Amino acid sequence: MSRLDINIRRLKAQRACLNRAAELIARLPGPILELGLGNGRTYHHLREIMPEREIFVFEREVAAHPDCIPDDDHLFLGDIRDTLPAAARRFAGQIALVHADVGSANLARDARLASFIAAHLPTLLRPGGVVAADRDAGFAEARTLELPDGVAPGVYFLFARAPASGEAAVKAARSGAGS
Amino acid sequence: MSRLDINIRRLKAQRACLNRAAELIARLPGPILELGLGNGRTYHHLREIMPEREIFVFEREVAAHPDCIPDDDHLFLGDIRDTLPAAARRFAGQIALVHADVGSANLARDARLASFIAAHLPTLLRPGGVVAADRDAGFAEARTLELPDGVAPGVYFLFARAPASGEAAVKAARSGAGS
Numbered sequence: 001m002s003r004l005d006i007n008i009r010r011l012k013a014q015r016a017c018l019n020r021a022a023e024l025i026a027r028l029p030g031p032i033l034e035l036g037l038g039n040g041r042t043y044h045h046l047r048e049i050m051p052e053r054e055i056f057v058f059e060r061e062v063a064a065h066p067d068c069i070p071d072d073d074h075l076f077l078g079d080i081r082d083t084l085p086a087a088a089r090r091f092a093g094q095i096a097l098v099h100a101d102v103g104s105a106n107l108a109r110d111a112r113l114a115s116f117i118a119a120h121l122p123t124l125l126r127p128g129g130v131v132a133a134d135r136d137a138g139f140a141e142a143r144t145l146e147l148p149d150g151v152a153p154g155v156y157f158l159f160a161r162a163p164a165s166g167e168a169a170v171k172a173a174r175s176g177a178g179s
Numbered sequence: 180m181s182r183l184d185i186n187i188r189r190l191k192a193q194r195a196c197l198n199r200a201a202e203l204i205a206r207l208p209g210p211i212l213e214l215g216l217g218n219g220r221t222y223h224h225l226r227e228i229m230p231e232r233e234i235f236v237f238e239r240e241v242a243a244h245p246d247c248i249p250d251d252d253h254l255f256l257g258d259i260r261d262t263l264p265a266a267a268r269r270f271a272g273q274i275a276l277v278h279a280d281v282g283s284a285n286l287a288r289d290a291r292l293a294s295f296i297a298a299h300l301p302t303l304l305r306p307g308g309v310v311a312a313d314r315d316a317g318f319a320e321a322r323t324l325e326l327p328d329g330v331a332p333g334v335y336f337l338f339a340r341a342p343a344s345g346e347a348a349v350k351a352a353r354s355g356a357g358s
Binding site for chain 1: 181182183184186187190191193194197218219220221223224226227228244247284
């Protein structure tokens with residue numbers, strides 16, 4: 001595979017996982033966190049597939065297309081190691097979806113960043129909340145979700161925070177009633 | 180379409196056109212010119228699909244993956260308005276394929292650059308030589324080629340320099356003999 005092939009595979013996997021995540025959270029209230037704005041393409045996509053949803057963006061330095069830049073109230077500008085802990089206090093238990101596209105050419109750095117993000121996910125996410133990520137951001141209480149058709153394991157990742165125990169009980173009861 | 184959708188469509192069209200170009204020049208000798216290195220993904224792809232072919236790269240400032248940077252003998256470093264005319268003198272009538280990926284957010288600038296490149300293509304290209312481009316780089320003597328399946332018009336462009344008149348005559352004779 002050429003680097004062009006690899007990039008196409010990655011972007012298609014990313015799109016498929018974001019589309020799947022949008023379906024998964026369709027009935028789950030709460031904002032979205034976009035960790036890393038980059039050129040703004042996935043932020044643009046998230047707004048298009050979930051126009052009613054509030055999205056907060058985390059970026060060290062904005063360098064996106066002008067129509068892909070959030071207003072100041074929805075932008076956490078600075079090092080994510082500072083901004084994410086602050087966001088975790090503000091949004092504790094409210095977030096429906098986190099998208100983390102942290103990938104760089106430095107795999108060791110990316111793995112550390114993914115771990116740092118993962119550590120905040122249980123606090124941020126609403127029970128049943130979803131995480132789509134380009135690195136393994138598995139966290140405590142995470143359930144690994146099945147990937148959409150055509151997405152090879154390891155290219156993109158989908159997790160959900162386990163539903164609250166009450167919810168799980170309701171689900172179990174429903175599932176029992178249906179059998 | 181989101182910007183993510185548009186980007187995926189563009190990269191798939193680019194790959195399809197480069198693969199088609201490789202087939203078209205399979206029996207045509209001569210080097211390839213890659214106008215614009217960027218992150219090096221298409222250069223990487225060209226090397227993978229045509230490992231035997233000599234490729235010269237034009238770039239103002241190299242910022243590609245380390246494994247996507249040509250050696251000094253295959254790199255024209257600087258403003259293409261200086262380097263391309265020099266290359267046209269050196270490679271006159273020898274080039275089998277030109278790939279021009281000049282796209283930026285500035286459509287007017289891109290159109291001017293595409294015209295500048297187009298003006299040098301008749302000199303550079305071998306008769307029958309192919310041009311793949313992300314902008315309309317149609318040139319004197321250009322034949323517009325059919326796009327591969329799935330590539331929408333205007334997303335990517337394929338041209339060929341008309342074969343030399345002798346070649347055309349041979350082709351016409353063959354085609355006549357076969358009918």
